[in-house]
Amino acid sequence: MKIGYARVSTQEQSLDLQMDALQQAGCEKVYSEKISGMKDDRPKLLELIDYAREGDVLVVYKLDRLGRSTKKLIELTEELEKRGIELVSIRDSIDTTSAVGKAMFRMLAVLSEMERDLISERTRAGLESARARGRRGGRPKKDSKDVDKAIKLYHTNQYSVREIEEITGVSKATLYREINSRKITMSS
Structure with a gap:
């Protein structure tokens, strides 16, 4: 049909x-x-x-x-x-x-797969080159003093998380992650 x-x-x-x-x-x-x-x-x-x-x-x-x-x-x-x-x-x-149509379509699929592989190879090579020069990817780590200050402010219960973010520049995610990791460390 x-x-x-x-x-x-x-x-x-x-x-x-x-x-x-x-x-x-x-x-x-x-x-x-x-x-x-x-x-x-x-x-x-x-x-x-x-x-x-x-x-x-x-x-x-x-x-x-x-x-x-x-x-x-x-x-x-x-x-x-x-x-x-x-x-x-x-x-x-x-x-x-x-048969010709199938072959043509498979050729397009092969070219598409090759394109994806080339992009992946170039990305890997770029990352390796950056690492060789001492650069690492990802976000820069927050200064531990700022994180400590954010945690102290959080525990005072006088500031909202949004206010703490504005005062210290430490994100909500980082604040909660650090609070949780320190709880785990203390309980171990």
Whole structure:
């Protein structure tokens, strides 16, 4: 069964062009929604995926109707492939029901994975280079005098946590973390 999916980003946009193309492509059932492609929670797309069975074909007007990021698109197509659901994109001339279409789509997936790996390698190399120069990542540690002062103010019960933050510059999270760690140290 061919199942179509049409999406536009805003209520003002029209689905007509996509709906016509999907019907011309022979879709027996079409799911449509007006929601941003950046949103992960697209109810009609999720409903379509839940409805589709092995051997069905998901047809879209363009790949960007399924998702804006390559990562999301690859994740979705991997899910479709696992479930035995084929994908056809009318405007992008991708048809995973054919050997060439499958190969083309897998090449896109490989390039996407390579891009993720290269980003990861560059990040690791940058961190190693910074460490070699004596730099460490993360937030700078608060001066222990400021933390001690914040804890003393907290225990006086005269100041709110927000006031203590303003007076000492020690964040609420740091204050509570230090109070808890000192309780644990004292009870040990």
